[in-house]
Amino acid sequence: MNVKNLSSFLDHPIFYVLSEIGKSHNQPVYVVGGFIRDILLFNKAKKEVDIVVVGNLLPIVEDFARIFSRGEYAIYENFGTAMVCAGDYRIEFVSARKESYRGESRKPFVQPATLEEDQLRRDFTVNAFYLSLNQENFGTLIDPFNGQADLEKKILRTPTNPDITFSEDPLRMLRAVRFATQLDFQIAPDALESIKKNVERLKIVSQERITDEFNKIILTPIPSKGLRLLFDTRLLHQFFPELVRLQGIEIINGIGHKDNFYHTLKVLDNVAKVSDNLWLRWAAILHDIAKPITKKFDEKNGWSFHGHDDKGAKMVPGIFKRLRLPLNEKMKYVQKLVELHLRPIALVDEEVTDSAIRRLIVDAGEYLEDLLLLCKADITTRDTQKLQRYLANFEKVEQRIKEVEERDRLRNWQPPITGEMVMQYFNLKPGPLVGLIKNAVREAILEGEIPNEESIAYQYMIEKGKKILQEQGITTN
Ligand code: CTP
Numbered sequence: 001m002n003v004k005n006l007s008s009f010l011d012h013p014i015f016y017v018l019s020e021i022g023k024s025h026n027q028p029v030y031v032v033g034g035f036i037r038d039i040l041l042f043n044k045a046k047k048e049v050d051i052v053v054v055g056n057l058l059p060i061v062e063d064f065a066r067i068f069s070r071g072e073y074a075i076y077e078n079f080g081t082a083m084v085c086a087g088d089y090r091i092e093f094v095s096a097r098k099e100s101y102r103g104e105s106r107k108p109f110v111q112p113a114t115l116e117e118d119q120l121r122r123d124f125t126v127n128a129f130y131l132s133l134n135q136e137n138f139g140t141l142i143d144p145f146n147g148q149a150d151l152e153k154k155i156l157r158t159p160t161n162p163d164i165t166f167s168e169d170p171l172r173m174l175r176a177v178r179f180a181t182q183l184d185f186q187i188a189p190d191a192l193e194s195i196k197k198n199v200e201r202l203k204i205v206s207q208e209r210i211t212d213e214f215n216k217i218i219l220t221p222i223p224s225k226g227l228r229l230l231f232d233t234r235l236l237h238q239f240f241p242e243l244v245r246l247q248g249i250e251i252i253n254g255i256g257h258k259d260n261f262y263h264t265l266k267v268l269d270n271v272a273k274v275s276d277n278l279w280l281r282w283a284a285i286l287h288d289i290a291k292p293i294t295k296k297f298d299e300k301n302g303w304s305f306h307g308h309d310d311k312g313a314k315m316v317p318g319i320f321k322r323l324r325l326p327l328n329e330k331m332k333y334v335q336k337l338v339e340l341h342l343r344p345i346a347l348v349d350e351e352v353t354d355s356a357i358r359r360l361i362v363d364a365g366e367y368l369e370d371l372l373l374l375c376k377a378d379i380t381t382r383d384t385q386k387l388q389r390y391l392a393n394f395e396k397v398e399q400r401i402k403e404v405e406e407r408d409r410l411r412n413w414q415p416p417i418t419g420e421m422v423m424q425y426f427n428l429k430p431g432p433l434v435g436l437i438k439n440a441v442r443e444a445i446l447e448g449e450i451p452n453e454e455s456i457a458y459q460y461m462i463e464k465g466k467k468i469l470q471e472q473g474i475t476t477n
Contacts (some may be wrong), residue, residue, distance in 0.1 A: 006036070006131055007139025009045045014068065014086050016050065017131045021063045028054040029133045033122075036129035036141065040151055043181070045090050052130065054096045054115055065419060066169045080110050097121070101169055104204055106221050108279035119144045123165060123172045124179065126150050154185045162194035170201035171210065174213040175236055181217050181226030195233045202238040207324045210239050212322075218281050223272055224265035231261070240317060243285065245292045250303075257303040258289045263380055270377030279330045280370050284377060289315055313339035336367055337374055344375040347400070348393045357404045358446045362413050368405075372398055408452050415442040416454040417461050425467055433472065437465040 008018075015031070022029035033050040053060050058075075061082045065073040070087035075082045082093040089352045096118035099110045113121070115130070122128035125145035132140045145159045156176055158165035166173050175196045176187050187195070202210065217226035227243075230236035237244050246263035268284040275281070290311035298303050316335040320327055343360050346352075379390045405411060415438065422428065422437045441461050444450045450460050469475075 006039060007143050009039050010133070010139050011133065012089075014049070014064075014089055014091065015133055017067055018060075018064060018261060021060050021139060022053070022133060023057050023135055024063075027054075027056075027060060029060065030115070030142070031131040031133065032129065033127050036131055037126050037147075037151070039127070040148065048092070049089060050092045050094065050114070051133075052094055052096050052118060054118075055112070057093045057095045060450050064091070064093075078107060099168065101167070116144070119166065120160050122159055123169070123175055124150075125159055126179075126185075128159050150315055154183070154186050156180060156185050156191060157188040158194075162188075162191040163198065165191075166194055166198050167201060169205075170198065171205045171209050171213065173198065173202065173233070174210060174217075174230075177226050177229045177233070177235065178213050178216050178220075180229060181220045181223065187229070192233070195235065199234045199238055202235060207239070207322070210347075211323050211325060215278060218268070218285070219276070219278055221272060222269055223281065224269045227265050227268070239323070242289055242315065246288060250295075250297075252297045253299070255297075255302045257295075260288050264288055266380045267374075267377045269386060270380070271374060274373055274377070275370070277370070279333050280337070280373065282325075283334045283341075283370075283374055285336050286312060286319065287317060287341045287374065287378065288312065289319070289338070302437060309339055309342050333367060333370075336364070337371055340364055340367075340371055341374055341378060344372055344397055344401075345378070345394070347397045352450075354404050354408075354418075355447045358408060358410060358448070361401060361405050361410045362446065366412060368401070372401070410452070413452075415445065416452070416457045417441040421458070422461060422465065425462065426469065433468070433474075437461060437468055440464045440468065 010031070015129050018029050030052045031049055032052045032347060035046055035049050038044055038046050052083060057080075061073050061075075061084065062071075064086075065071050065084045069084050071282055073082050073084045080095060080097065082091070085093045088292075096113050096115050097110050098113040098117050098121055101107075102109050119130070125147040127147075127347055128143075128145055129147055130142040130144075132138060132142065145157070176191060176195060176216050179185060180187050217223055217230070220226060227236070231244065231247065243261070243264070246264055247259060249256045249259050264285060264287070266279060267287065271281055271284040287433040288305075288308060290308040291305045294305045294311055296306070298304065315337045316331060316338060317327065319325075320331045320334075325331065340360070343363070347360065361368060376391070376394055377389065379394060381387050381390070417438055418436045419430070422434045423430065426437070428434055438461075441457050441464065444460055444464070445452050445457065450456050
């Protein structure tokens with residue numbers, strides 16, 4: 001069905017040239033998928049363009065790359081696709097095809113196909129739009145499954161029986177959740193049922209693809225919507241059992257605790273309101289991850305989760321490794337925030353000394369601002385009066401942190417006395433004694449015994465160092 005003329009969005013040389021190339025090889029060429037979906041939804045064209053070529057794509061890609069990228073292109077033989085970067089456009093080429101993931105295999109089985117068959121193998125009707133680049137009807141929209149009606153109804157429907165669509169590529173079950181969250185759409189009831197039935201098929205999908213979709217869900221404005229869907233369909237159970245384990249409330253002697261899964265979702269949404277940082281959002285997801293393994297009930301004090309901050313931080317590398325998340329400073333950042341997430345709130349008490357505040361500033365270092373964002377997001381309660389009170393208290397803590405930080409010049413603080421200075425003054429070789437003296441100076445500054453000033457700290461190093469060395473039976477002049 002030819003519906004609408006969208007040629008104004010194709011007013012760019014890449015589309016005219018593709019049209020010419022297609023004609024010269026006598027092969028039809030179409031734009032497909034998200035590029036068109038976004039135009040119809042938001043009246044905006046993105047710079048990632050998916051192109052379907054009916055027939056062999058290689059001659060088309062080669063001609064195109066010769067003109068736009070000095071002949072350079074990437075070819076993904078496994079998937080039968082190619083990619084060319086043309087200025088700030090990223091063009092993905094694929095041949096019209098039928099593809100399926102057979103049995104336990106992770107590799108798709110691909111066969112050339114007609115345009116109609118290619119349409120049928122698309123994931124959702126709203127992703128199965130085609131814009132013709134062919135001269136006889138350049139710019140004409142082809143909408144084989146009335147995807148426009150689904151866009152209006154905000155519904156994700158599969159072009160064919162969802163069991164077929166999802167078993168062809170089980171990642172699509174996650175894509176359904178991702179698009180539902182990103183676009184605020186509903187998943188059609190039959191598709192939702194099919195996901196629930198087929199969740200276990202996700203195991204044939206590589207972890208990288210799963211995590212990629214999961215990160216896209218996490219990066220949406222209200223990620224809890226996606227996480228609830230993942231939980232309700234049991235997709236989450238397939239790849240993130242630690243998070244699933246947070247769900248549930250246990251009651252003993254009539255005393256229950258928070259449902260830590262729904263609390264975590266609230267914290268994640270709170271963080272999403274104030275930051276686009278994926279890793280801060282990961283810290284929100286993982287901040288209470290060790291609650292189930294630290295949970296205890298005590299007749300006198302009720303429920304406790306002692307040490308869930310430390311234990312949670314220790315769980316981070318294992319989870320990152322399994323989910324193929326980066327094992328670099330991003331992981332360390334998440335780990336640090338999980339480890340420290342209880343510290344700021346513990347400072348609400350007015351009796352808290354400046355030294356406790358100084359320690360937090362130094363321990364959090366460059367992550368202090370993000371830690372405070374996480375900690376504030378962690379204040380969740382349905383009781384609005386309580387919430388206001390807690391938030392007001394927290395603002396006081398933030399204020400005190402700011403004052404101490406400015407007064408004591410603790411931003412990115414490095415102790416003024418280095419190991420080198422200690423070794424030189426006492427004529428020591430590297431070893432534990434150097435650390436002992438250096439640390440004593442650091443402690444004295446953090447405890448407020450001496451000010452954060454190099455000359456005073458140096459004097460203190462001399463006196464304290466002598467004492468420490470004497471205790472060890474080492475004489476100094
Ligand atoms: N597609 C599919 N099944 C998949 C992945 C992709 O059917 N598992 C099809 C869809 O028609 C999709 C098109 O390939 O529109 C391009 O895929 P992709 O670039 O991943 O998605 P977009 O729809 O462009 O959306 P986004 O860029 O937001 O991921």
